[in-house]
Amino acid sequence: MIRRDFLKAGGALVVGFSLRDSLVAQEQVVRGTKAGPPDARQVDTWLAIHADNTATVYIGFAELGQGASTALLQIAAEELDLDMSQIKTVRLDTNVTPNQGGTYSSASINRGGPQVRTAAAEARLALLKLASAKLNAPQDQLSVSKGVVSGSGRSVTYGELVGDKPFNVTFTGTAPVKPTTEYKIVGTKFPRNDTPAKVSAQYTYMQYVRVPGMLHGRVVRPRGQRMYGAGAKIVSVDEASIRAIPSARVLRKGDFLGVVAENEWDAVRAAQQLKVIWETPPALPGNAGLHEHMRTAKTEDSIVLERGNVTTGLSGAAHTVSQTCLGPYHAHAPFGPNCALADVKPDSALVMCSTQDVYGTRNSLSRLLGMPAEKIRVQYYEGSGTYGHSCYDDVAQAVTLLSQLAGKPVRLQFMRWDEHGWDNYGPAHLGEVRAAADANGKIAAYEYQGWQHGWSNTETSAQLIGTPTSEWPGGGVQGVNRLTCGGMYDIPNLKLVNHKLPVTAYLKGGWLRSPLDLSFAFASEQAIDQLAYLTGTDSYEFRKRNMTDMRWLGVLDAAAQAAKWTPRKAAANLSKANLVTGRGIGVGTHLTSYGGAVAEIEVNKETGRVVAKHLYGAIDAGQVVNPGFVESQIMGQLVQTASRMFKEEVKFDQNGVTSLDWASYPILRFDECPEVTAVVVQRLDQRSTGAGEEVMAAAAAAIANAFFDATGVRMKQFPFTPARVLAALNGAKSA
Amino acid sequence: MQIRVNERSWTVNAAPDTRLLYVLMNELQLQGPRFGCGLAQCGSCSVLVNGVETRSCVTPVSGVEGKSVTTLEGLPAWYAAQKKLAKAPALHPVQQAMIDEQAVQCGYCFNGMIIKSAELLSKTPRPTEAQIRTQMNGHLCRCGTYPRIMKAIQRASVAMAGGGR
Numbered sequence A: 001m002i003r004r005d006f007l008k009a010g011g012a013l014v015v016g017f018s019l020r021d022s023l024v025a026q027e028q029v030v031r032g033t034k035a036g037p038p039d040a041r042q043v044d045t046w047l048a049i050h051a052d053n054t055a056t057v058y059i060g061f062a063e064l065g066q067g068a069s070t071a072l073l074q075i076a077a078e079e080l081d082l083d084m085s086q087i088k089t090v091r092l093d094t095n096v097t098p099n100q101g102g103t104y105s106s107a108s109i110n111r112g113g114p115q116v117r118t119a120a121a122e123a124r125l126a127l128l129k130l131a132s133a134k135l136n137a138p139q140d141q142l143s144v145s146k147g148v149v150s151g152s153g154r155s156v157t158y159g160e161l162v163g164d165k166p167f168n169v170t171f172t173g174t175a176p177v178k179p180t181t182e183y184k185i186v187g188t189k190f191p192r193n194d195t196p197a198k199v200s201a202q203y204t205y206m207q208y209v210r211v212p213g214m215l216h217g218r219v220v221r222p223r224g225q226r227m228y229g230a231g232a233k234i235v236s237v238d239e240a241s242i243r244a245i246p247s248a249r250v251l252r253k254g255d256f257l258g259v260v261a262e263n264e265w266d267a268v269r270a271a272q273q274l275k276v277i278w279e280t281p282p283a284l285p286g287n288a289g290l291h292e293h294m295r296t297a298k299t300e301d302s303i304v305l306e307r308g309n310v311t312t313g314l315s316g317a318a319h320t321v322s323q324t325c326l327g328p329y330h331a332h333a334p335f336g337p338n339c340a341l342a343d344v345k346p347d348s349a350l351v352m353c354s355t356q357d358v359y360g361t362r363n364s365l366s367r368l369l370g371m372p373a374e375k376i377r378v379q380y381y382e383g384s385g386t387y388g389h390s391c392y393d394d395v396a397q398a399v400t401l402l403s404q405l406a407g408k409p410v411r412l413q414f415m416r417w418d419e420h421g422w423d424n425y426g427p428a429h430l431g432e433v434r435a436a437a438d439a440n441g442k443i444a445a446y447e448y449q450g451w452q453h454g455w456s457n458t459e460t461s462a463q464l465i466g467t468p469t470s471e472w473p474g475g476g477v478q479g480v481n482r483l484t485c486g487g488m489y490d491i492p493n494l495k496l497v498n499h500k501l502p503v504t505a506y507l508k509g510g511w512l513r514s515p516l517d518l519s520f521a522f523a524s525e526q527a528i529d530q531l532a533y534l535t536g537t538d539s540y541e542f543r544k545r546n547m548t549d550m551r552w553l554g555v556l557d558a559a560a561q562a563a564k565w566t567p568r569k570a571a572a573n574l575s576k577a578n579l580v581t582g583r584g585i586g587v588g589t590h591l592t593s594y595g596g597a598v599a600e601i602e603v604n605k606e607t608g609r610v611v612a613k614h615l616y617g618a619i620d621a622g623q624v625v626n627p628g629f630v631e632s633q634i635m636g637q638l639v640q641t642a643s644r645m646f647k648e649e650v651k652f653d654q655n656g657v658t659s660l661d662w663a664s665y666p667i668l669r670f671d672e673c674p675e676v677t678a679v680v681v682q683r684l685d686q687r688s689t690g691a692g693e694e695v696m697a698a699a700a701a702a703i704a705n706a707f708f709d710a711t712g713v714r715m716k717q718f719p720f721t722p723a724r725v726l727a728a729l730n731g732a733k734s735a
Numbered sequence B: 001m002q003i004r005v006n007e008r009s010w011t012v013n014a015a016p017d018t019r020l021l022y023v024l025m026n027e028l029q030l031q032g033p034r035f036g037c038g039l040a041q042c043g044s045c046s047v048l049v050n051g052v053e054t055r056s057c058v059t060p061v062s063g064v065e066g067k068s069v070t071t072l073e074g075l076p077a078w079y080a081a082q083k084k085l086a087k088a089p090a091l092h093p094v095q096q097a098m099i100d101e102q103a104v105q106c107g108y109c110f111n112g113m114i115i116k117s118a119e120l121l122s123k124t125p126r127p128t129e130a131q132i133r134t135q136m137n138g139h140l141c142r143c144g145t146y147p148r149i150m151k152a153i154q155r156a157s158v159a160m161a162g163g164g165r
């Protein structure tokens, strides 16, 4: 395609477009017509300057409700000296946007920020060169404001510059970036660009996407997943059972079963009415026997970290603590179940879905269809918040199969029970901690042994058509976390041991916001807190005494100050009243950043009801591009942590999961929502790291420690359901 | 069948037992009400029926014949009619307050949150915090935006008392 056509088609001149080399020029195509990923070494892959002096940034990260897209635009606008109103981004699309990997582990700003920043800096440098020639002024005497370059008493806009003359820029990564001291946009609370549309029914969530001629689909599966690896085997399908719904058709491939119909209500009814007999699945341990099963199972053991000698450190110390703590399976349970739309043709496919990684999903669909990846286009549409690996990939696979089987475009909306019941749950955990302190209140030794299984790597749909189940590769983040488990303290003798359970004998696992960290912190930080108690030291003071890392101290101090913490020993104010209050403190994180939290809770000793009254959370995530977004993220994390600590537990019996909706999987509501205080510890001179999940561990710990402060009893298992609380209180009384 | 949605009459082809939500989303192509649970548990699909917050995911379309349905799209006009304003504002005050408080995260639950708060404020113009918690308790938010929603409702209440933007 030649340049004139390109301009006509796109209306934009793309940085990196080359006339120097006609071969290259001919390869230039209108964005969106060719399978990606576009060449990441070209600046034009990352951004385009339009004739009207605005810019489009092509970002490879999904907006998951955290404001990441606005924050990445702030970074680009800052480097380019554009106003936020002059810059926009586009939908993630394998034909359009670069491949930056998935939006995992709070990665958007962490990994995406530097790439967007250097690309924008590179473009700015190229624009300044052009401006220098045009204005006949040396480059170092030019200034830019809102995309207008001024020098020698004259000025020219970015739009005019690239409108005049194309130029070619390779992404070298060497263009100088703006010093942080000159920031005007980064570090400010710019409001989110998606909010007005979201409050006024203007926002097109995935659930609203429609294409002409499309059918509505639903999957048909047993209610509630069975043992991972065992699948769900069909004995028989009685198609006559939906004869009363003439427009509905049954589609099947192996054990993958679904229905399609012209209207959605017919599809909903057909999926519910279709009579299917499923094979009896192999027996699961069920909730009651789960942790014992885990503790006695054959495991693959590894030492995550070891220094000094824990055995001697523990045996010689003045104060020791030893405890076993249990954490449940948790569900992602996005508020709107995942939805996707596919149009599969014999030689190509278009799939619209809410994946966090369009290129990763393209690869998995390529395997599923046996179609080359370049023939498949995957587009991202935001669904509801996902908090990790919910069913967005599974629904994309399922709708792709349905469309292939139906020979038509199909839209598939998971039902509530599909999403709740076939989730990749955050795995259950058993942690054994032994720790000791010397007479001066210094931690002498610490040992953490953790039992859990890893993450599944085969989506349910793939599994049902016969793809063997497999385990998510790599162990690290799926096992004991060296940061959350004692990593913030200076401990001479330390040992972390991971006991990896087989992935196939339990429920399907996956990463869920701050994977495993609530369980780790619940066990680890209660042990530390108990040492403080045994040494007669205030919990905050004890932690300070055992820390030297300024950034850990920073979040600990920030949380304590926000809560106006005053020193006293924990559980020093025990009361005989039925309604008692307590406060607790904790620290923790996930893979990067630093989190500190304080909790104030209320325990009703008669009913067993525990309510968080006020949660304070502090995060140090290095340079925070938009403190407003991080405050929102902290608040969300605090509320979600309260929900997970007090309410949430995936229930299952020997056949399968029985938590299928909001009644059988309750979450926190307005009536028990705590007041929340968010503190952002801004460090403009430090690399940006994640802020989407890094205070949950600290908050879980603070809640557990507050319970002890209120009652003098340590909880050994969460969630703190009334029955569990009463059992703990009664157990302590009779002991 | 004829139904009245956002002060307009629509002819719909759906079978009478079709749940209202699917008619609103598919036949009327509205983007306010949305599927969350289909079980009347979450509030994602809420609309006003004669001014009363109603779960459209369990309401047969035949159940709203002869009644007036208001979705998020029609909320500013509904508010203007209630307040006898000459012209409908661009946003209901509680929508504006949600923006001002930057309450939204993924925003999926905000259809129900806004519909329910509008109903609440129409009945209880100056709600206490306890009233807000009780009234809103049937609406879930998985992202944990409750604290800012409560603030936004208070803010809207003040704005409405001041003449209703």
Ligand code: FES
Binding pocket: B034, B035, B036, B037, B038, B039, B040, B041, B042, B043, B044, B045, B046, B055, B056, B057, B058
């Ligand atoms: S979708 Fe109607 S209440 Fe949840």
Ligand code: FES
Binding pocket: A065, A335, A384, A385, B104, B105, B106, B107, B108, B109, B110, B140, B141, B142, B143, B144, B145
């Ligand atoms: S903002 Fe995401 S569910 Fe409420």
